[in-house]
Amino acid sequence: xxxxxxxxxxxxxxxxxxxxxxxxxxxxxxxxxxxxxxxxxxxxxxxxxxxxxxxxxxxxxxxxxxxxxxxxxxxxxxxxxxxxxxxxxxxxxxxxxxxxxxxxxxxxxxxxxxxxxxxxxxxxxxxxxxxxxxxxxxxxxxxx
Amino acid sequence: xxxxxxxxxxxxxxxxxxxxxxxxxxxxxxxxxxxxxxxxxxxxxxxxxxxxxxxxxxxxxxxxxxxxxxxxxxxxxxxxxxxxxxxxxxxxxxxxxxxxxxxxxxxxxxxxxxxxxxxxxxxxxxxxxxxxxxxxxxxxxxxxxxxxxxxxxxxxxxxxxxxxxxxxxxxxxxxxxxxxxxxxxxxxxxxxxxxxxxxxxxxxxxxxxxxxxxxxxxxxxxxxxxxxxxxxxxxxxxxxxxxxxxxxxxxxxxxxxxxxxxxxxxxxxxxxxxxxxxxxxxxxxxxxxxxxxxxxxxxxxxxxxxxxxxxxxxxxxxxxxxxxxxxxxxxxxxxxxxxxxxxxxxxxxxxxxxxxxxxxxxxxxxxxxxxxxxxxxxxxxxxxxxxxxxxxxxxxxxxxxxxxxxxxxxxxxxxxxxxxxxxxxxxxxxxxxxxxxxxxxxxxxxxxxxxxxxxxxxxxxxxxxxxxxxxxxxxxxxxxxxxxxxxxxxxxxxxx
Numbered sequence: 001x002x003x004x005x006x007x008x009x010x011x012x013x014x015x016x017x018x019x020x021x022x023x024x025x026x027x028x029x030x031x032x033x034x035x036x037x038x039x040x041x042x043x044x045x046x047x048x049x050x051x052x053x054x055x056x057x058x059x060x061x062x063x064x065x066x067x068x069x070x071x072x073x074x075x076x077x078x079x080x081x082x083x084x085x086x087x088x089x090x091x092x093x094x095x096x097x098x099x100x101x102x103x104x105x106x107x108x109x110x111x112x113x114x115x116x117x118x119x120x121x122x123x124x125x126x127x128x129x130x131x132x133x134x135x136x137x138x139x140x141x142x143x144x
Numbered sequence: 145x146x147x148x149x150x151x152x153x154x155x156x157x158x159x160x161x162x163x164x165x166x167x168x169x170x171x172x173x174x175x176x177x178x179x180x181x182x183x184x185x186x187x188x189x190x191x192x193x194x195x196x197x198x199x200x201x202x203x204x205x206x207x208x209x210x211x212x213x214x215x216x217x218x219x220x221x222x223x224x225x226x227x228x229x230x231x232x233x234x235x236x237x238x239x240x241x242x243x244x245x246x247x248x249x250x251x252x253x254x255x256x257x258x259x260x261x262x263x264x265x266x267x268x269x270x271x272x273x274x275x276x277x278x279x280x281x282x283x284x285x286x287x288x289x290x291x292x293x294x295x296x297x298x299x300x301x302x303x304x305x306x307x308x309x310x311x312x313x314x315x316x317x318x319x320x321x322x323x324x325x326x327x328x329x330x331x332x333x334x335x336x337x338x339x340x341x342x343x344x345x346x347x348x349x350x351x352x353x354x355x356x357x358x359x360x361x362x363x364x365x366x367x368x369x370x371x372x373x374x375x376x377x378x379x380x381x382x383x384x385x386x387x388x389x390x391x392x393x394x395x396x397x398x399x400x401x402x403x404x405x406x407x408x409x410x411x412x413x414x415x416x417x418x419x420x421x422x423x424x425x426x427x428x429x430x431x432x433x434x435x436x437x438x439x440x441x442x443x444x445x446x447x448x449x450x451x452x453x454x455x456x457x458x459x460x461x462x463x464x465x466x467x468x469x470x471x472x473x474x475x476x477x478x479x480x481x482x483x484x485x486x487x488x489x490x491x492x493x494x495x496x497x498x499x500x501x502x503x504x505x506x507x508x509x510x511x512x513x514x515x516x517x518x519x520x521x522x523x524x525x526x527x528x529x530x531x532x533x534x535x536x537x538x539x540x541x542x543x544x545x546x547x548x549x550x551x552x553x554x555x556x557x558x559x560x561x562x563x564x565x566x567x568x569x570x571x572x573x574x575x576x577x578x579x580x581x582x583x584x585x586x587x588x589x590x591x592x593x594x595x596x597x598x599x600x601x602x603x604x605x606x607x608x609x610x611x612x613x614x615x616x617x618x619x620x621x622x623x624x625x626x627x628x629x630x631x632x633x634x635x636x637x638x639x640x
Contacts, residue, residue: 002573009573013312020319023334030598031331034591035322038315045312052308064572066365074364075565078540082557085544094541101537107369120538124545132195134549 002062003053010050017042073104089139095121151499155507159196160203164504167207168511174208175215175227180359180535182212182228186474187355188539190348190481191546198482199500205478206504207511209471213451214258214512218521221250221443230450233418237435237442248382248521250443255516256389257396257444261451262509264400265407269455269462270502272408276463277491285597286608290617292590295466296582297624302409304576307628313575317583318590320345327588328595340555347477347584349547349556350563354577355470356543357564360536368532392444395425399448406449407456407469421449451512455505462486462498465589470578475501476585485589 021039024032065071077100084093098117107113128134154160174185185208193201216231221238234254241250283291296318300310323334324344335341399421406417425445426435435442453469461472465486476486484494491498547560567577594608601607609618 005573009575013316017315017319020334027326027331027333029329030595031326031329031333034595035319035333038319038322042312042315042319045308045315048308049306049312052306062572064569066362067367070364070367071361074361074536078561081540082544082554082561085548085557086554090545090548094544097540098537101364101540102531102533105364105367105369105533105536107367107531107533116534116538120541124541128545128549132192132549134545135552136545136548137554 003059005062005064006053007050010046010048010053012046014043014046014050017044017046070105074101077101077104086137087140089142090136091121091125092139094124147495147499150496151503154199154496154500155203155503157199159200160500160504163196163200163203164207164508164511165515167204168211168508168515169207171208171211171213172215172218172512172515175212175231176218177215177227177530177535180227180539182209183470183474184356184359184539185212186471187348187351188542188546190351190474190478191550193478194481194550198479198484198497199504201478201482202475202497202501203504203508205471205475206501206508209454210258210262210451210505210508210512211515213262213454214255214447214516216450217254217258217443217447218251221254222247229415230418230453231446232415233422233446233449234443236422236446237437237439238446240436240438241440241443244438246382246438249384250440251521252382252384253392253440253443254447255512255521256384257392257399257447258451258516259509259512260396261400261403261448262454262512263506264396265404265452265455266502266506266509268404268407269458269505270499273459273463273498273502274491276459280463281492282613284611284614285593285600286611286614287617288593289590289597289608290614290621291464291466292586292593294617294621294624295460295464295586296579296590297621298409298466299576299582300579301624301628303578305574307625309573309575310579311625313570313577314579314583317580318587319583320350320580321584321587322591327592340553345559345584346550346556347480347581348550349560350584351474351477351581352543352547353560353563354567354581356539357561358568358571360539360543360564361568363532363539364536366532370531388440392441394428395441395444396448398424398428399445400452403449403452404456407453408459415450417453418446418450421445451509455502455509458501458505462490462501465586467582467585470581473578473581473585477581480585 017039019039021036021043024036024039026032027035077097081093081097084096088096095117098120099113102113128136171182171185174180174182186205189204189208193204212228213230216226216228217234217238219225219227220231220234221242224235224239226232226235238250238254241247296314297311300314301307304310321344323341325332325342332342402421402424403417406420422442422445425441426432429435429441457467457469457472458475461467461476465476467473467476479486479490484490484497543560544557547556548554550556570577597608598605609615
């Protein structure tokens with residue numbers, strides 16, 4: 001148990017529980033009672049976790065990441081990919097992320113990357129668009 | 145048509161057979177790749193099963209589950225890297241055997257042990273499941289409510305290292321399960337005037353985020369740029385003599401029984417079954433010092449133990465709606481996708497489907513012998529030549545496509561992403577994920593049943609605990625919650 005992290009974590013859960021409990025009071029009858037009770041229970045557990053950490057937690061920091069830079073790159077590129085899906089289309093955005101993310105993580109073998117991206121996108125296209133016929137976000141060039 | 149014919153005709157149709165074979169092969173691949181795990185694979189698979197026949201979908205789940213539990217032994221033996229958490233105990237003796245040049249022999253023993261453990265577990269599911277389902281027909285709304293609470297409490301307390309955090313996660317799951325239109329009164333709860341929230345948070349979207357994104361980030365952190373060389377994965381052919389097979393029989397029987405027992409307990413998983421089986425084999429051995437130095441009995445015990453947990457964990461899931469482990473929770477998700485409510489009624493309303501799934505668990509256990517043979521294992525070992533860094537974007541794309549096709553909404557991609565980031569932080573801060581998922585699954589069931597029970601009793605709360613069965617389950621739930629507190633107090637007294 002790491003003291004500072006668990007106090008913050010417990011406080012977040014307690015606040016979330018209290019918010020849910022207060023919000024639930026606006027719902028009529030049993031529709032509100034159940035989530036209100038759950039909110040209060042969540043807040044209580046949040047307080048217990050924070051209190052336990054405060055009383056018995058270790059002061060030594062527990063790393064939240066093994067390699068912060070790579071986590072940040074993955075999260076940023078991942079978020080960028082999701083943002084680009086509706087703009088560029090599913091397959092274009094997917095091909096880009098398969099090419100870009102390994103490079104951002106230090107993998108630099110252009111031919112390997114290009115072949116992998118092409119083969120992988122072709123497999124996904126075959127499975128989802130040809131076999132399963134699932135509608136996916138339209139490619140940007142198809143809108144012209 | 146009698147039930148046996150109905151089950152067999154369902155299972156032995158082309159679609160379910162192809163699904164079982166394909167998924168078993170895929171499962172071994174997934175298990176063989178460190179960083180990937182069956183939970184993640186099944187979470188990614190579930191969105192694709194919406195348009196499939198239930199037995200095709202469940203056959204795929206069974207194949208991936210059983211296949212990957214064996215697949216985890218391949219890197220555990222060759223490289224001392226467990227492909228899945230359940231294969232940790234396999235490294236103890238598997239890797240020393242590989243160092244002695246006996247990798248192929250260790251893999252063969254692991255393959256047979258996995259198949260036997262899985263088969264024993266499936267037989268337990270087929271025999272105990274229907275009996276338990278019949279016994280639970282006496283349950284009313286109050287009992288169902290307490291069953292849900294018992295499941296939540298057991299997962300919350302037993303999974304993870306801190307009971308308070310486990311119960312906090314379970315409550316969060318229950319609360320998330322209330323988002324959307326109240327099914328009894330039609331009141332919109334926690335929707336913040338967003339139309340897309342009226343139908344609630346999609347279970348599969350949350351599941352994919354929670355279980356697939358944290359391993360993806362972990363793969364990115366490891367940044368494996370090379371994969372392994374062919375020389376590292378070379379296997380010499382080996383034979384296991386009949387006398388050795390016979391000597392392993394007691395270990396297989398003991399480990400199967402341990403794995404089945406652990407599987408039925410909600411909250412305990414394959415890794416616990418493997419450790420317990422390994423320790424039991426060591427205790428029973430005439431030469432316990434040889435364990436950890438390449439004793440094939442150690443490999444047999446660990447692999448048989450972790451596979452015999454598989455189908456047994458479905459016993460409480462299918463009969464009571466309480467999953468024995470996270471994969472059983474995913475199976476519940478698969479059933480819900482197809483409009484099937486887990487619980488005792490499932491056995492009576494869909495006997496062909498439940499029976500079919502139980503047979504699929506059995507067949508996919510036996511399939512390990514075919515797809516995990518010596519030649520196949522050599523091929524599966526080669527997947528470790530893939531640079532881990534290439535898996536990061538490809539899994540991300542599979543997550544996105546899987547989530548998008550559920551409702552065709554971009555917002556689901558973001559919900560999945562946020563759930564995944566939360567899952568990553570939760571894992572790092574020792575907040576278990578399984579109780580959150582279970583809360584989402586059991587939350588609506590718990591709420592509907594407690595409100596129904598109170599309607600029947602005209603608001604009399606004592607009705608929830610005065611019926612004999614509900615009183616017993618309520619007491620068991622209370623005992624589970626109090627157990628860590630009592631244990632902590634007695635520990636402190638002893639140390640003082």
